[in-house]
Amino acid sequence: MNNLIYVLEDNAEILEIITMILEDFRIEGFGTVSEFSAGFSKHSPALCLLDVMLPDGNGLEICQQMKENPTTAHIPVIVMTANSSIDKMREKGTADDYLAKPFDIDDLTQRITNLI
Amino acid sequence: MNQNRKLSNDHLLAILGNVDSAIAIYSGSEMCVEFASQAMLNAWGKGPEIIGKALRDVRFEAEGQPLLEVLQKVWETGIDERGTVTPMEQVVGGNVQPFYLDYVYKAVKHDDGKVCAILHTATNVTDKIASQIEAKQPPNKEFVTIDKELIESKDRLRETNIDLQLTDIQLHKVLSELPIPVVTLLGKDQVISVTNQAILKLWNRTSEEVLGKPMLEVFPELKNQPYPSLWKKVFETGVPVSFTEKMVVYKDKVSGGDRSFYIDYFCQPLVDRNANRIGIISTVFDVTEKVQSRKQIEEAEARLSLALDSAKLGTWHIHLKSNELTSSPRFREIFGFDMRKEITLEQATDQILESHRTDVIESIEHSLVTGAFYDMEYPIKRYSDDVIRWVHATGTMYGATGDKINFSGIVQDITQRKFEEQRKDDFLSIASHELKTPVTALKGSLQLLNRRKSDLDHPMVPRLIDQAYVSVEKITDLIDDLLNTARSNAGQLHLNYSEFTISNMLEQCCQHIRMGGKHELILQGDKSLKIEADEARIDQVVVNLVNNAAKYAPDQQHIYLIVENLGDRAKVSVRDTGPGIQHDKIEHLFERYYRTDYRGAQYSGLGLGLYISAEIIKRHDGEIGVDSTPGEGSTFWFTLPYKPLKRAEK
Structure with a gap:
């Protein structure tokens, strides 16, 4: 089974934590949107975990683009954010699930297994 | 009484007729109208045909006209009656206004004490009352007086045919007790010949002290005032003269101090039977109180205007029956109109942003219906330049009578305050968001450690403990940053200036990046350039910019630190x-940091660090910016002037 997860997160500590939490998966991390987009030319992940605020872009926009692109539309996306308006995002956004930061490690694991 | 009187009944009649005031004389229990001055006829709205009629046979339209029962009581008891009447409301200049008359019914008696006539005088005191009312209200247009209604020209009176049955003595008595100061002066020496009690009171003299003497002998202080030449002119030319609200100064006969009055003054020639001018008649109205009241109001208005102006408050007033808006120049300025021109209510409300317009109008209507105090904040688009401003408007209803017909208040531009509030909101947003990041890492570390707590030898454990430490450090740094930002927002950011060589500082900073091994920092440019600035803070800025560069640059890449001398300032670039950064993202990097779109997403700059860096550079009177070409990289730069404008401490 494909257990590759792409994580778009510019904070190195959080990326490392996530890698440790999801020890049953292969985690590939990207610090910028451009790196993330380039990653699709190599492999196709089973799930994407996206932070919202990146130095060169916005995770919600990336999610929308992925959903609109036929080659990536099938890939489940979870958006993580420290933003307080997560409810608004849930209402209007296109992601499959939303996770508020700081998150609980079991919660993260659960949501991912739900979608893969 | 003396035998030197030269004036006949006709003269006395002319005097009475020349008095520009409302007077009537009644005789007999049926109250036959013996005489009525033109002014009184005008107040009644009647013509001379009523002279000679019994009062009860005359029909008056308006209220408060001669009160037959009261007059009869005066006739029978010989006791005077007086009062204040509001006979009607007049429509003057589009506004409904009440008018007030003081009236006196005076019993004129024979020497034997029997009443021979009733003297009815009416004085218009609307101005006095109105100025008392006006003092309690916001200053407004001047009340239009209706003195004119009661003042009549001599010509019309001369045409009146009056059949007087009163005797000589009675007529003198009437004149004497007239409550309006009258004096006749004979000849070119202006000899005082006829006076009445009212003028003697004004002069503070007895009749013995003045009768038969020239005016200037009794009142030498009038020599340097305009009156003597005025009397001369009227006497010589026969042309009457009048003026309003002029000052006259008498000297107190005991202390010699000044007694000054404001008077309305009427001066007419006096002619004998053969139409020869023999002297002049002066009628004097003491309007001191009215003038002082008005001056007080004018002064209060001026002070209010000054206060409003310095507080930058605009005032507005809506007259509800006509929906007419009266606005102050400041009000128009706030809304972006020409300060000198009046605007309509519609023009003003059109400038309110559509999102708020209905709310504002509803709030006004609510206040009008319930009388509640009106208090709203709303955005407007300035007419002159379409710039959005926020205003705070308050108002209340009031009215002259029980009928509240005016709505008026103030408006203030609160844009500055609104922006401040917005900045504070932004700051809290940034702070909260920034803190959640290291807290996430910390929480994750601890939760993972918890899983492994029975197996502390697991290789992950030391790593997780390290992580936790790092996160705590970051939280601490962030709290410091937040505090600094709050302080700099409040203007409290403290700068310690010292002189240092920029490239030395650059070589030593960013150790953590150099140690990380992923990036190489390359120093370029002017290696000897010195600057006076807060070294620690500038270091902080460079660290922040390098951190950002590291985010954008993939591993094993170079980061260049460049120092340049621009003549009047130094430039440091990272x-x-x-x-590179997309163009549309660059705009907002240094401005408002957080804007949310419809999905609740936020466009960040690069977080608090950049915001703080911008503040630090600004406090040094420098500039900060970024140039970027997508695909080729970004250059974050800042400048520091050699001679900063403001300095905290050396």
Whole structure:
């Protein structure tokens, strides 16, 4: 089974934590949107975990683009954010699930297994 | 009484007729109208045909006209009656206004004490009452007086045919007790010949002290005032003269101090039977109180205007029956109109942003219906330049009578305050968001450690403990940053200036990046350039910019630190070779940091660090910015002037 997860997160500590939490998966991390987009030319992940605020872009926009692109539309996306308006995002956004930061490690694991 | 009187009944009649005031004389229990001055006829709205009629046979339209029962009581008891009447409301200049008359019914008696006539005088005191009312209200247009209604020209009176049955003595008595100061002066020496009690009171003299003497002998202080030449002119030319609200100064006969009055003054020639001018008649109205009241109001208005102006408050007033808006120049300025021109209510409300217009109008209507105090904040688009401003408007209803017909208040531009509030909101937003990041890492570390707590030898454990430490450090740094930002917002950011060589500072900073091994920092440019600035803070800025560059630049890439001398200032640039920043993101990097779109997403700059860096550079009177070419990298730069405008401490 494909257990590759792409994580778009510019904070190195959080990326490392996530890698440790999801020890049953292969985690590939990207610090910028451009790196993330380039990653699709190599492999196709089973799930994407996206932070919202990146130095060169916005995770919600990336999610929308992925959903609109036929080659990536099938890939489940979870958006993580420290933003307080997560409810608004849930209402209007296109992601499959939303996770508020700081998150609980079991919660993260659960949501991912739900979608893969 | 003396035998030197030269004036006949006709003269006395002329005097009475020349008095520009409302007077009537009644005789007999049926109250036959013996005489009525033109002014009184005008107040009644009647013509001379009523002279000679019994009062009860005359029909008056308006209220408060001669009160037959009261007059009869005066006739029978010989006791005077007086009062204040509001006979009607007049429509003057589009506004409904009440008018007030003081009236006196005076019993004129024979020497034997029997009443021979009733003297009815009416004085218009609307101005006095109105100025008392006006003092309690916001200053407004001047009340239009209706003195004119009661003042009549001599010509019309001369045409009146009056059949007087009163005797000589009675007529003198009437004149004497007239409550309006009258004096006749004979000849070119202006000899005082006829006076009445009212003028003697004004002069503070007895009749013995003045009768038969020239005016200037009794009142030498009038020599340097305009009156003597005035009397001369009227006497010589026969042309009457009048003026309003002029000052006259008498000297107190005991202390010699000044007694000054404001008077309305009427001066007419006096002619004998053969139409020869023999002297002049002066009628004097003491309007001191009215003038002082008005001056007080004018002064209060001026002070209010000054206060409003310095507080930058605009005032507005809506007259509800006509929906007419009266606005102050400041009000128009706030809304972006020409300060000198009046605007309509519609023009003003059109400038309110559509999103708020209905709310504002509803709030006004609510206040009008319930009388509640009106208090709203709303955005407007300035007419002159379409710039959005926020205003705070308050108002209340009031009215002259029980009928509240005016709505008026103030408006203030609160844009500055609104922006401040917005900045505070932004700051809290940034702070909260920034803190959640290291807290996430910390929480994750601890939760993972918890899983492994029975197996502390697991290789992950030391790593997780390290992580936790790092996160706590970051939280601490962030709290410091937040505090600094709050302080700099409040203007409290403290700068310690010292002189240092920029490239030395650059070589020593950013150790953590150099140690990380992923990036190489390359120093370029002027290696000897010195600057006076807060070294620790500038270091902080460079660290922040390098951190950002590291984010954009993939591993093993160079980050360039460049120092340049621009003549009057130094420039430090941090260049990376990463993917660059999109143009539309650059605009907002240094401005408002957080804007949310419809999905609740936020466009960040690069977080608090950049915001703080911008503040630090600004406090040094420098500039900060970024140049970027997508695909080629970005250059974050800042400048520091050699001679900063403001300095905290050396």
